[in-house]
Amino acid sequence: MPRTRSIMTLAVALAVALAACGDGASDDGSGETVDSLELSTAAAAGLAVFEGKCAVCHRPDLSGGAGPALGPASAAAGKPVEELRRTITEGGNGMPSWGGVLSAEEIDDVLTFLVEAQGR
Numbered sequence: 001m002p003r004t005r006s007i008m009t010l011a012v013a014l015a016v017a018l019a020a021c022g023d024g025a026s027d028d029g030s031g032e033t034v035d036s037l038e039l040s041t042a043a044a045a046g047l048a049v050f051e052g053k054c055a056v057c058h059r060p061d062l063s064g065g066a067g068p069a070l071g072p073a074s075a076a077a078g079k080p081v082e083e084l085r086r087t088i089t090e091g092g093n094g095m096p097s098w099g100g101v102l103s104a105e106e107i108d109d110v111l112t113f114l115v116e117a118q119g120r
Contacts, residue, residue, distance in 0.1 A: 039116055046113030049106045053098065062117060067095060070114055077118040081111055 039047060051060060057067035062074070070076045076084065088107050091097035098107065 037117060040112065042109050043113040043116040046106075046109035046111065049102065049110050050113055053102070054110065057095075062114075070118070072118045074118075076114070077120070081115060084114065085111055 037043075050058075054067075057065055058070050059065045062071035063069050064074070068074065068076060085107060087093075087095060088102070088110065089097065089099035091099075102110070
């Protein structure tokens, strides 16, 4: 019986931990996810680039991971767009340079997506 009780305790603890991970909603309290946003054409194109190139570090919900968070409540939301463009193009602070990988239009589209997702 003690082993069964330990397994049950572990199962309950795991369930609680998984529930605390959330459902992909933004962390700004709005409950809105990136997928639920109404995006302009350029922002939708930027989302596609973001999902293919950026989400691995910044996470699909913009909450951050290996790279910083980019959502509405993030430090990035307070930075000028030109500063974000420079970071994407030139890299820095652990971020690789995307200037030689992405076209200027793709970078513009990613920035449009970020601005719209941040609610600016």
